Amino acid sequence: MNGDENAILVEAAAWHAASGRDDMDWDGFTAWLEANPRHRTAYDEVALTDAVLEEHREPLRLAAEAADAPAPRDEPAPLRPIEAANDGEAAPATVFSGWKRWAGGAIAASLVAVLAVPQLFQPAPVVYETHDTAQAVALTDGSTVMLAPHSRLTVAGRAQDRMALAGGAWFDIRHDPARPLAITAGGVEISDIGTKFDVQTGDAGVRVKVADGEVKVSADALAGPIRLSRGRSLLFDGADGTALVTSVTADSIGEWRSGRLSYVSMPLALVAADLSRYAGVKVTMADELRGRQFSGTLVIGDGEAALRDLSQVLGLALDRDSGGYRLRQR
Amino acid sequence: MDAPQAGPAAGGLAGRFELHRAELLRFLGARCGNPAEAEDLLQELWIKASGQPGGPIANGRAYLFRMANNLVLDQARARQRAMQRDRAWLETEGHGTEGEGAAVEDRPDPAPRADEEIARRQEARLLEQAIAALPPGAQRALRLHRLEGYGQAEVAQIMGISRSGVEKHIAVAMRHLRNSLADCGWFAAAASEDGAGARGDGPRRDERS
Structure with missing residues (x-):
């Protein structure tokens, strides 16, 4: 050269x-x-x-x-506040x-390959796990996450900028273009976040609903990232790699926090997954019912009552099963 | 270009965009070296800027320039990746080990995934060695800033040096890593870009009206 x-x-x-x-x-x-x-x-x-x-x-x-x-x-x-950073020589x-x-x-x-991670700078990931009740998680920048019952959230990275969610959570994240926060949840990655949004993962797919602001959702199975803005809901099905974007009432997003679950044309399998998470009732159904769509609001204070409402609206029979309940055609 | 005008409702970044449109276009032209491409990128930048949530942004002008700079980089990276794939494919064909007898148009993708995976691992290995060989200050600054994700001001605090000292370390590190990649012919594909374009098999910008 x-x-x-x-x-x-x-x-x-x-x-x-x-x-x-x-x-x-x-x-x-x-x-x-x-x-x-x-x-x-x-x-x-x-x-x-x-x-x-x-x-x-x-x-x-x-x-x-x-x-x-x-x-x-x-x-x-120890780090001093950023404002104290010295820009002089x-x-x-x-x-x-x-x-x-x-x-x-x-x-x-550097020539020795030793598989030990000393965690010199990177704090160990923090795992939050809930059982029957939801838990609020406060991040240092003032953002909050309300973790749903029976869910798990892993927060990693020194800037708390990498998260993984299994279950449900309501995110209220402060917008900071300098912090590339990313959340992985059931096969999708949510990034470009500056907003309030709700995420639910489960066997039947991932749901992302934006109550305020905007997020970007990416997945290997998708041709490209999908931008979701306020009042939009994405239903990602990892099994066939499809994503369905619909409109929802922004006010209804994250309603589980006040004991309600609202749906518009939601497959029954996902409603059942929510009831087991939020209302503590286990419900199974025949395969042909899993795709059956439900629209309406369920109150989750009493799981059994919510399930009865659901079965009545859909005209299905509700049986007691060994571990819980089973929905079937009348 | 008949770019859309920012409506009265478009505040924040979109408004800033209008204010700095001329200098952004000039920058994009200088940065990508092609006036037509610069116009396309300016339009893309407008779309991105107007799609941003209207939160307060401390330094809109710098933010827009950074976005513009990143758009050019994304494009260069995509182009380079395509070149690498073309090259990997040519090499595979040359060895005659894979895809023998298959017509080019029968191949679903010019680069078999296994080849890409190997290339990626080689890339990582090369970078790992290059980082290990960096001067100590540059190595530490690079690791803290680019691998651990600390901001430059934080790196300055941790290392007990000035912010511009960190910048100098990062610049030294980047230059060394660039040289290591160049020595392995990593940029060769990018350098032959014009030839590839002339053969008609290079990546093309999608034509927008």
Whole structure:
């Protein structure tokens, strides 16, 4: 590589590293790009490098942690509030000497593959699990999650930006474009979140309903991500990889928190799954009834009463079963 | 381009977009090097900006430029991935190990998934080694910022250096990683882009009216 090319790369990398700043000099960057077409190519290469790094982020992070395992466990200095961040040239070098020792160990150990995760910086994921009652989970940024009964929420990442849900939950997430929060739930990933929305997962699929703002829902089985805005509901069926988007009354979303479940043309299998989660009644049905649609509101204070209402509206017979109830054609 | 105008209801980002439209177009032109493509991307940016929930955004102009910059990057990445697939396919054909006798048009996808998976693992391995070989400061800053997800200001706190010091470390790291990828011919496909386009088998931008 000649010196000229290297000089351009140095500049390109500097522009790229600065591009996340709020006071990034976009005019200066534009002028730099216009000055020489090779600048654009160099910048592309640096940005593509960063993009491919991002794609491999998780395995690389784990590999780096594994390589660090035998190194001394220096804890990072406690974080001060972001406002205190020093943008000047001279900042106190409080933990630097500690780091040097640690880096030496890391490099020496980098050829050793040890499968131990020392959790130096990444806090261990926190798992919340509910039984018969719902539980509120408060995140440090002021966002809240109301976790439904018989559900499990895993919160990972130092910025609490990675979550996994099994069951049901109501999310009230503060909008922050700088924090790429993602929630995985039963085969879909929900991202670009700045909103209030409800998620239910179960054997019969995943439901995402947006009460305010907007979210993006992606899944391997889908051709592309789907954007959902206020008052939209998505029903994703992982078995056949289909997604159905419908409109719902925004006020009815997350109603389970006040003891009600409202449906518009909802397959009976999903209603039954909800009743078992929210009303504590187990109900089974013949396969041909699973797709039968129900519209209406059920009050879940008394599970048995809710089930009776459901069977009456649909004109089905309700039998006691060994473990619970069974719906069948009259 | 007869771009839609922001209506009176469009506040926030969409309003900001109108304010900065000219400089965003100029930036996109400089960034992607193709005026027609820049117009397309500007339209895409408008759609994205007007689709954003109307929450308050502290620095709308920087946010829009970042979005624009990311649009160009996404496009470059998609193009590069397509190139890699083409190349993997050519290599596979060259070895004659797979798809032998199958006409090109019979192949459902030019790149068999197994090949892609191997390429991905090679990529990860290459990056892992390149990161391990970085100078200590650059390595730590990169790991904290790009792997652990700390903001640059937080990395500055943890490392006890200034924010611009972190930026310098990140820039050094990116340059090293770029060189490692370049040494392995990772950008070769992207560099032959024009030739691929001329052969008519390169990725095409979808034509929009």
